[in-house]
Amino acid sequence: MTQQQMISWIFPILLILFFYFFLIRPQRKKEKAIDAMRKSVKAGDKVITIGGIRGRVVKEREETLILEIGEKTRIEVMRWSVSSVVESAPKKKTVLTPPEEKEDKSPETSEESKAPDQNQASESQQKAQDENEASEKAENETETKQ
Numbered sequence: 001m002t003q004q005q006m007i008s009w010i011f012p013i014l015l016i017l018f019f020y021f022f023l024i025r026p027q028r029k030k031e032k033a034i035d036a037m038r039k040s041v042k043a044g045d046k047v048i049t050i051g052g053i054r055g056r057v058v059k060e061r062e063e064t065l066i067l068e069i070g071e072k073t074r075i076e077v078m079r080w081s082v083s084s085v086v087e088s089a090p091k092k093k094t095v096l097t098p099p100e101e102k103e104d105k106s107p108e109t110s111e112e113s114k115a116p117d118q119n120q121a122s123e124s125q126q127k128a129q130d131e132n133e134a135s136e137k138a139e140n141e142t143e144t145k146q
Contacts, residue, residue, distance in 0.1 A: 038082050041065060044089025049081045057089075 041047060045057045047067070055067030058074060063084070068074050 037085060038079050041079070041082055041085060042089060045085050047082045048084050048086055049077055051081065051082045053077070055084070062068040 007081070011027055019135065041060065042056060043057050045056060046054070047065075048054050048069075053069055055069040055075070057065050059066040060079075063079055064076050065079055066074055066076050113127045
């Protein structure tokens with residue numbers, strides 16, 4: 001091959017790479033994200049369909065969803081017709097309780113737990129006292145300058 005023939009092959013190859021990295025690849029990522037969103041729709045989610053219908057998912061099936069769009073008004077839509085999830089259903093929280101601990105606390109920690117208001121009050125009194133000392137110090141400095 002001559003040099004001119006190689007140059008003529010480089011332009012189409014660069015064009016194909018450009019289209020792949022700037023058009024095809026981002027579109028595939030976007031489609032995967034939309035598919036994941038549609039698969040993760042569950043009962044209780046509020047969704048908008050591609051037709052503009054807003055509703056709450058009442059029941060989900062493999063390929064369809066039952067939406068409640070009004071009081072006692074339900075429709076069945078295809079899962080692929082969901083364009084966005086407006087509000088996700090609240091997740092059930094499982095509370096893990098720690099094993100019972102022995103009552104072997106020091107007197108300092110038990111006093112703190114019994115009277116948190118007293119600790120807050122003493123902290124606020126300390127802050128007020130610090131502020132008063134700072135203002136007196138500033139007044140003394142201004143008097144000595146005069």
